[in-house]
Amino acid sequence: MTVEVLSGNHAQSEAVRLARVQVVSAYPITPQTTVVEGIAEFVASGRFPTQFVKVESEHSALQVCVSASALGARTYTATSSQGLLLMHELLHWAAGMRAPIVMGVVNRAVAPPWALGADHTDTFSQRDTGWIQLYAENNQEVLDMVLEAYRLAEDPAVRLPVMVAEDAFYLSHTVEPVDVPAQEAVDAFLPPRQGHAILRPGEPSRLGSFTSPEDYVLFRHELAAAADRVVPTLGEVEGDFARRFGRSLGGTVVPYRCEGADAVLVTLGTASTPARATVDALRSEGKKVGLLKLRLLRPFPESELRAALRGVGAVGVFDRAYTFGAAGAVATETRAALYGERERPALTSFVGGVGGREVTPSLVRRVFDHLLRGPEEGIVWSDLEPHRELETHG
Amino acid sequence: MQEVRFLGRGGQGAVIAAELLAQAAFLDGKIPQSFPFFGVERRGAPVTAYARVSSEPIEVRGSIATPDAVVVLDRGLLRFAGATDGLRENGWVLVNAPASVQAFAAPAGIRLASVDAARIAVDHHLGSPTLPIVNTAILGALARVTGIVSLDALERAIAAAVPRKPQENRAAARAGFEEVRPLTDPRSRLPLPPPRPRRELPLPEGPLALRSSEEILTASWRSLRPQIDLSRCTRCNFCWKYCPDVAITLDAEGYPKLEEEHCKGCGICAEVCPPKTIAMVAEA
CATH class of the missing domain: 3.40.50.970 (Thiamin diphosphate (ThDP)-binding fold, Pyr/PP domains)
Known part of the structure; x- marks a missing residue:
């Protein structure tokens, strides 16, 4: 190697x-x-x-x-x-x-x-x-x-x-x-x-x-x-x-600090990196939050996802795409998977990072704050406001 | 963790500079990451690239808001507001500029250095005199002023990763390391350009981002500008016809006029002008 x-x-x-x-x-x-x-x-x-x-x-x-x-x-x-x-x-x-x-x-x-x-x-x-x-x-x-x-x-x-x-x-x-x-x-x-x-x-x-x-x-x-x-x-x-x-990718869904979590954010791809750092920061402030990284989208790992989210109070799903006429795609799939559960957590669909916008720790923090305030119907567009920097050149 | 922002133009090697810095830092035993910000991938267009160097695993991705150093491969880019945004206290601004240029738009509370990376590149046959590839020379200078990587690691990274003219590039890095000049004279700072007001464009009512290209100021791509000698102009209008960006208009008498905000400096007008009345001259 x-x-x-x-x-x-x-x-x-x-x-x-x-x-x-x-x-x-x-x-x-x-x-x-x-x-x-x-x-x-x-x-x-x-x-x-x-x-x-x-x-x-x-x-x-x-x-x-x-x-x-x-x-x-x-x-x-x-x-x-x-x-x-x-x-x-x-x-x-x-x-x-x-x-x-x-x-x-x-x-x-x-x-x-x-x-x-x-x-x-x-x-x-x-x-x-x-x-x-x-x-x-x-x-x-x-x-x-x-x-x-x-x-x-x-x-x-x-x-x-x-x-x-x-x-x-x-x-x-x-x-x-x-x-x-x-x-x-x-x-x-x-x-x-x-x-x-x-x-x-x-x-x-x-x-x-x-x-x-x-x-x-x-x-x-x-x-x-x-x-x-x-x-x-x-x-x-x-x-x-x-x-x-000697290294493992961790299965179809990879939980991070989900034990006893009040709120867990489900992510896909690179959004997981700032999400993990933010979970650490929020945990150190005493907030019970966790991350569930999804690695497999098709076929959808329903039972693994259910098991990982069992007992969680609120679930947020962060989608880096808008799916026409529905919530975020991962949010829709996650909601469907949780339907089979006796006790279903509240679920909020966040859309962000669309078209390459940066998913920063501060954005993830805002998403967790939103999630901890309570569930919301429909789509929460998490980063519509103009972004800092990058518009420096004509 | 140390974070570096590179500002350059397509063709100067800013993206490769950030990547070479990452490769060199790795050879120094550090954990690196580099990342380019892509817009239009075209020669002359402004390019931003980023590099992070850490002794711990890096938990962030994407652009760098608060760099420890800003490396400016084309000093014309300092004209634009935001070039040094977020630079940390005592951070470095390292500018590619000839020795004759002693003053730069730079914020207070920073350290300023310059190196004639263009001349070094030309001396080592890297790129052309009009578009020298300055990245390895300025990386040598960066290694000297910030100590972010060792010169030895930088040279080894260049030898391993640069497919063309590795020896010339190594020599350019050494020359940049030797020749970089920290500027301590407060007169070396010029006032920063005012921040460009963000124009609030209403969202279009139609389905697409309908925006006139007149509103998109593409002059920031220009490193050479056409200088038209109207005394010899025959009003043939070839320049007007051939300009791909409608950046040459005609005045009431039919003489060409340069639209400063849109000319990208491609030089087609100079090429097609029959009496050769147009010269491409370097931007000040």
């Missing part, structure tokens, strides 16, 4: 090289571009013998991965925002054809108006496509999650594609120390993909072709069954990862 100072995007590139991915196809889009640049540099320098397929769009990039995956190859692509939206049709194909593709998604705001900042609307709007969605808080998690994602995707119990999501700029272009495991250690954790070739050139067959209503439902039912196996399989994968590499 060596520690290197890497951006989130280069953590993706390193993980893809270490995973010995066989086919990479991607189309550049800010802020994803440096993921693919990093991979291209590995290929050009001879360090990474992969098939790098250049294409004219994200739609084609994912088609390349779907086809190569059907032939049994380990494949990777990466995109962001509009690129992910353009892939939408192929996202369904990938999941429906049970192609264990791993895709890095740099979460970026969706136009219009054009924007580059971190926002989860791009991946939230793909929740129904059949892809597993994992969200990273730091660059170490980015690298580790990509490696775990291949084990999870290719597990015979799952066989589903995985998105590894990281926030634009706050991870993609932020450099920080990352422990890069040795190739041999990764090889032992992640052996070559086996037994998954659906199409074999010597044995002509069809994949994804026409079905009758009688058959179609069976495919959807199998997809649902696979979704149900994601959480237990991820637990096994993470257990093995922790044994081999």
Whole structure:
């Protein structure tokens, strides 16, 4: 193992090289571009013998991965925002054809108006496509999650594609120390993909072709069954990862100081970092608050989330996206998951950090103050007022 | 934890400067983080980047509101209010400027230093004389005045991370380290520009942010300005036709007039002018 100072995007590139991915196809889009640049540099320098397929769009990039995956190859692509939206049709194909593709998604705001900042609307709007969605808080998690994602995707119990999501700029272009495991250690954790070739050139067959209503439902039912196996399989994968590499990502939901908490904030991605610091600050002031970091959004880890929030008085959910005509997406999911509980905590949906606005400890403090005052219906837009600084140049 | 804000223009290497500082700090055994603020990614556009160096794990992300040092790669950016906002008491403002320039817009209670990073870059063949890549020279100067990283670690970080001209960049860092001049004379401070009033634009009634581009002042990108010699102008209007930003208008007699607030200094007008009456000259 060596520690290197890497951006989130280069953590993706390193993980893809270490995973010995066989086919990479991607189309550049800010802020994803440096993921693919990093991979291209590995290929050009001879360090990474992969098939790098250049294409004219994200739609084609994912088609390349779907086809190569059907032939049994380990494949990777990466995109962001509009690129992910353009892939939408192929996202369904990938999941429906049970192609264990791993895709890095740099979460970026969706136009219009054009924007580059971190926002989860791009991946939230793909929740129904059949892809597993994992969200990273730091660059170490980015690298580790990509490696775990291949084990999870290719597990015979799952066989589903995985998105590894990281926030634009706050991870993609932020450099920080990352422990890069040795190739041999990764090889032992992640052996070559086996037994998954659906199409074999010597044995002509069809994949994804026409079905009758009688058959179609069976495919959807199998997809649902696979979704149900994601959480237990991820637990096994993470257990093995922790044994081999000595660090754990902490499961599908990661509680922090939730014991005896009056109020807990649920976060996704980099908002968890200032939230954790704020929980420490508030706890030292005697306020009983905690943090629940959500790492898996699809499938939604309902029972883990319920268990983690049991006994909590008030739950706030901080969404870095506005979901049309509803509360924040994570808030809606969390509320639905809690419906099965006998004693349900009050839940407030906070929207903030949208389009890349900074989620600062002072913003999180305001959110906790609001939460401790009592629940509120609808959406609380937590940071609408103009932001300090940054408007220094014309 | 020490925090540094870098102000530069696209092409000068501000983002890489912040990242190299992080790499160097790591080689010194510290925990680093760096982060760029991206707007338009274009040569000449203002760029802000940040670096944090700590001996403890860093629990924050994003931009830096209260830096210990502000590194100004293009001193023209000091014209804009907010460049040194939040700078801590006794913090450093380090400016890339020729030795002839001795006075800078700087707040009281800070320490000021300057280094001719542009000349050092040109001496070491980094970038072009009109757009020198000044980041490694100014990092050497930063290492000297703040001690945030050792020169040795900075040189090793450059050797490992800079793909082109690593030796020249290392030499530029050493030269910046040697040549940086702290300015102790109080006359070296000019009054800070007044804060630009935040214009309260009403939210548009339509679905999109409808805003005239006339309101967006893009002149801050300019490092070279077109100087038009009207005595030789033939009123062919090529400059007016070719200007991509409508930053050249025509007066009543058909002579070109520069719109100061919108010209980005791209130089297309000088390029297309048939009698070559337009010269691109450095901003003061």
